[in-house]
């Protein structure tokens with residue numbers, strides 16, 4: 132605005148200067164004209180003087196004219212001086228105006244850098260203003276979007292409120308219809324609240340009772356554990372006594388019954404008899420003479436697999452009490468070794484029953500003891516030792532060391548010392564015992 136004012140003022144000053152120049156020029160022209168007229172008038176003086184003289188001499192009319200001319204001359208001179216004065220005054224005025232204008236111009240020119248700064252500021256402000264307008268536009272758009280969303284939400288809310296209001300109205304109706312139920316519920320609620328209040332006390336008491344019971348139980352458990360340990364010790368003692376009484380090696384005899392297929396053979400006769408009153412006596416008739424054998428136990432021909440197993444069951448238990456136990460069958464071909472040890476699927480023998488008993492005992496003791504069960508199966512046949520659990524019935528060699536320990540010699544390979552009876556899967560220097568639950572391969576014949 133200042134720059135505009137300045138340029139306007141400059142234009143105004145130029146115009147006024149031009150107008151004044153024009154006026155001055157006109158006045159100067161007028162002055163020149165008047166000067167010329169005056170000169171002309173002056174040039175006409177001798178004529179007037181002559182006339183005057185003539186008039187003076189000749190007539191009063193001429194004198195009158197002369198006076199008029201003089202008056203006119205004076206008037207013109209006066210006018211001229213006035214004009215000159217006015218011209219001077221106008222010049223002065225013009226000069227003063229010009230000075231004023233130039234002062235203002237210089238003043239405005241001095242203000243120019245400030246104006247430029249103002250202009251810059253104004254342009255910056257303008258930019259800011261434009262940005263602000265942009266922001267405002269964006270915000271307006273956002274607000275509009277929000278307003279529309281809010282409008283939708285409000286509509287939904289209104290909808291929900293209407294629904295709620297309707298349901299409330301329905302509920303109120305139902306509530307008014309159900310004051311007795313409400314009253315009973317209120318009483319229930321109050322009683323429940325009092326129960327809840329009392330519950331913390333009850334709960335605290337119950338917790339203390341439970342913890343007391345737990346400590347009692349743990350005490351009882353300790354007692355039981357102690358008793359169990361004592362029991363185990365007692366069992367060991369009894370086992371030792373049993374071994375002492377019965378001997379380290381016990382020989383039991385099972386008399387094979389006469390089977391149907393055997394009855395058709397010619398000359399067949401019963402040569403082995405048992406005494407029902409003596410469980411350890413056996414009579415073998417040879418050439419008409421009976422010979423009595425005393426054994427640890429004799430099973431009569433009708434003895435079941437279960438009865439036979441019951442006799443050796445304590446030995447199986449001793450095995451997991453920490454004793455080495457060996458049960459094996461011997462006898463002539465067809466005398467019933469396989470039947471006694473392995474049995475049939477429907478009527479299993481000692482092997483399966485012993486394992487079943489073993490795992491059931493381990494299960495009973497699992498809280499106190501952990502057991503590792505390993506299995507091996509070897510065959511000595513025609514002086515050849517074979518690992519029956521290996522893939523191809525691997526041949527093994529066995530020798531007795533001077534210190535009594537056994538060694539398996541694998542031809543062409545290293546010697547593997549046997550400290551426990553474990554299955555050797557591969558001929559390497561490591562033992563890989565089978566894990567509990569591993570399935571055994573088909574039993575060899």
Ligand SMILES: Nc1ncnc2c1ncn2[C@@H]1O[C@H](COP(=O)(O)OP(=O)(O)OP(=O)(O)O)[C@@H](O)[C@H]1O
Pocket residue numbers: 386387388390432462463464465466467468469470471
């Ligand atoms: N106590 C028994 N009750 C019924 N059958 C039996 C009894 N003992 C053996 N047998 C039967 O007699 C037959 C021969 O028995 P088994 O195969 O057990 O003899 P083995 O001593 O293992 O013979 P081998 O030494 O030749 O292997 C089988 O058919 C078997 O079922």
